[in-house]
Amino acid sequence: MRGRLTAVLGAVLVMVVGGCDAGDDVVVDGTAPSVPYGGPLNVPTKELDEYTPQALRLASGAAGRALECAGEIYLGNGPDGWNRDDGGDSPEEGLKLYFHLFDPGDPRSGYRVERRETDRVLYSYDVDGRTKVAVVVAKDQQGRPGWGPESSASCDPSELPADWTDSHGYEIWTDRAGERVPTTEVSSGPGDDHCDWDEVHFLDLGERRYARDPEGLLESGMLTAPYDGSAGMPAGAHDTGYRYEDRQLWLTDDRRAAYVRTADGVEAWPLLREHLACK
Structure with missing residues (x-):
């Protein structure tokens, strides 16, 4: 679902997103929202061969449900792309693995723990107290021991801070x-x-x-x-x-x-x- 930045004219715009934001922590304490996400973290995902808001929500499971976009969901993905040798020893290492493997066009620092369960953690990147990027990491997924990304979703880049979009x-x-x-x-x-x-x-x-x-x-x-x-x-x-x-x-x-x-x-x-x- 993230195949947007290609040489095809359907996606020719260049976005400079590589590397972590210098000097910033991937995970911060942050301020909990007044109404945190209260739904399940273990949500089955389904891939459709289309790029529509409905398809992105189905593909992104709990991460898509946790978003608080002013408009429609922009990107959404389910479990994919890592193997049994990649898993981390902690939820935060699982989040870092997400950035390392997928190179998403999202902020790479400033996430906070919104929900924590025994085998899953929901990380959110918030703007004005509302979740604009969500990543669910899970422990010991089938055939993949350790912590790693399970689902992710984000709002349109226009909903991210201006200083971040300007610099990227x-x-x-x-x-x-x-x-x-x-x-x-x-x-x-x-x-x-x-x-x-x-x-x-x-x-x-x-x-x-x-x-x-x-x-x-x-x-x-x-x-x-x-x-x-x-x-x-x-x-x-x-x-x-x-x-x-x-x-x-x-x-x-x-x-x-x-x-x-x-x-x-x-x-x-x-x-x-x-x-x-x-x-």
């Missing part, structure tokens, strides 16, 4: 009211350097993807129209209210291009063709 490569847009917008609604970022697209900038609006490619690095046929760095604003364009730094996003009704206004003028980012990958 996320470009979080805001709406007319200045509120952070879910990345599933609008997101942007540089392309993957594996594809030599690090000078290309991509913009996702739901199922549509646009590109800023002033150097012409994308292969012929990948764009539905040329990039225009000095476009005029079409008469029918409207301000979406979306903002990122000095960028303002404007669209026409046909959405064939995204018009990005800055202090330097207006750029036309063309729509990309679907299901294309770098070679």
Whole structure:
């Protein structure tokens, strides 16, 4: 379920998430929420061949149930990926194993124990007293002795602290009211350097993807129209209210291009063709 950061154009944005947050503890004492998660920690999981909120909740078991997202669940996983030689001697070692094996795009420090049982511990990363990332570690799972991850889930990155998302490569847009917008609604970022697209900038609006490619690095046929760095604003364009730094996003009704206004003028980012990958 975490296969989002690939070379395929369905997920070309680069997020810098490697390594632990320097100088911070993985587990802290924290402050218990007024209403901690009270459900079961041993919840059967089920993998579906789809990426929907329902599928993520089924895949993430107790971790998905423990989330307190303002929007929909963003990522969710069940037990997978480690063997009998990996298990730790303590719940905290099991949590560290989760980061080591899966390299999730989540904070790697500042977790607290929300629930503890004999053979399971629920760790949560909270923002303003609400759980935004949850990881359940379990002891002596079938064929895997010791402590290790059993399920995990997280809310949209826009619900994480701004200083964390800013320092880890996320470009979080805001709406007319200045509120952070879910990345599933609008997101942007540089392309993957594996594809030599690090000078290309991509913009996702739901199922549509646009590109800023002033150097012409994308292969012929990948764009539905040329990039225009000095476009005029079409008469029918409207301000979406979306903002990122000095960028303002404007669209026409046909959405064939995204018009990005800055202090330097207006750029036309063309729509990309679907299901294309770098070679």
